[in-house]
Amino acid sequence: MTASTRETQIVADPDVPLVRITREFDAPPSKVFRAHTDPDLLVQWLGPRGLEMRIDHYDCRPGGSYRYVHSDANGEYGFRGCFHEVRPDELIVQTFTFEGVPDGVALEKLVLEDLGDGRTRLTVTSLVDSFADRDAFLASGMETGVVQGYERLDEVLAR
Amino acid sequence: MAADPLSRVFSALADPTRRDIVARLAVGDATVGELAAPYDVTVQAVSKHLRVLEDAGLVSRSREAQRRPVHLEAEVFDLMTKWIERYRRQAEERYRRLDDVLRSMPEEDPPPQGGNPS
Numbered sequence: 001m002t003a004s005t006r007e008t009q010i011v012a013d014p015d016v017p018l019v020r021i022t023r024e025f026d027a028p029p030s031k032v033f034r035a036h037t038d039p040d041l042l043v044q045w046l047g048p049r050g051l052e053m054r055i056d057h058y059d060c061r062p063g064g065s066y067r068y069v070h071s072d073a074n075g076e077y078g079f080r081g082c083f084h085e086v087r088p089d090e091l092i093v094q095t096f097t098f099e100g101v102p103d104g105v106a107l108e109k110l111v112l113e114d115l116g117d118g119r120t121r122l123t124v125t126s127l128v129d130s131f132a133d134r135d136a137f138l139a140s141g142m143e144t145g146v147v148q149g150y151e152r153l154d155e156v157l158a159r
Numbered sequence: 160m161a162a163d164p165l166s167r168v169f170s171a172l173a174d175p176t177r178r179d180i181v182a183r184l185a186v187g188d189a190t191v192g193e194l195a196a197p198y199d200v201t202v203q204a205v206s207k208h209l210r211v212l213e214d215a216g217l218v219s220r221s222r223e224a225q226r227r228p229v230h231l232e233a234e235v236f237d238l239m240t241k242w243i244e245r246y247r248r249q250a251e252e253r254y255r256r257l258d259d260v261l262r263s264m265p266e267e268d269p270p271p272q273g274g275n276p277s
Contacts, residue, residue, distance in 0.1 A: 008251040012243055014173040021247075023254045027261040035260050045256035122254075131166035 017134035018127040029089040029112040029120045036092060036110065061086050096126070104133055168235065171215035177208050184218060184231035194229065
């Protein structure tokens with residue numbers, strides 16, 4: 001573990017319904033890219049803790065598609081999308097849909113920047129079609145405390 | 160106007176003048192006249208901005224006699240920040256797992272596949 005790893009930064013844009021996540025890694029772009037495209041590596045980090053992740057297929061090339069399933073004691077949650085543009089070590093443009101809400105889709109752009117010295121900055125921009133969808137996306141998968149926090153926010157705003 | 164409260168907050172803060180008003184209210188309460196002073200706009204225009212902020216729950220007006228100072232509802236910002244912070248932490252956990260994966264990968268890249276430009 002090196003001290004140079006920066007913590008994840010997140011911006012929820014006030015003008016456009018998007019979320020931008022930025023994170024730096026102590027690895028060259030080629031490795032970070034491979035960890036995003038090789039299903040055997042992806043399954044080791046993408047799935048939330050405490051959930052089983054199964055990759056149905058993951059064909060990361062322009063025009064390819066993917067589908068994976070998270071499962072826990074309560075059931076299965078499927079996610080799928082298409083890859084629109086894939087440039088090794090640089091860029092992945094893809095769609096993302098939770099099968100439980102099939103009408104909602106996010107357009108995701110992952111950009112890898114070579115920082116030199118074997119370091120990479122990853123920027124992930126997720127764009128959805130409304131602020132309500134974006135806020136639901138931010139709130140998804142959160143624990144009860146946050147849901148309660150949101151309810152409290154509703155109350156504060158309703159005054 | 161969008162129905163859900165968070166959309167109202169985000170759209171209220173989309174305007175630079177309103178963001179500036181919020182920043183100044185963070186220092187302390189102020190009257191409409193005090194808030195309007197630095198701008199080259201009418202008190203009515205500032206009142207309009209304040210109405211949007213009030214509808215979003217970001218500020219309130221006290222009923223204190225003539226002055227009616229505007230007050231920032233900082234609690235709303237705390238909740239928004241916590242909400243986004245939780246999501247950020249989730250992403251951070253995911254990327255720490257990615258850190259581990261990257262460390263476990265062999266140092267040498269596999270030979271490039273045919274036709275792979277670099």
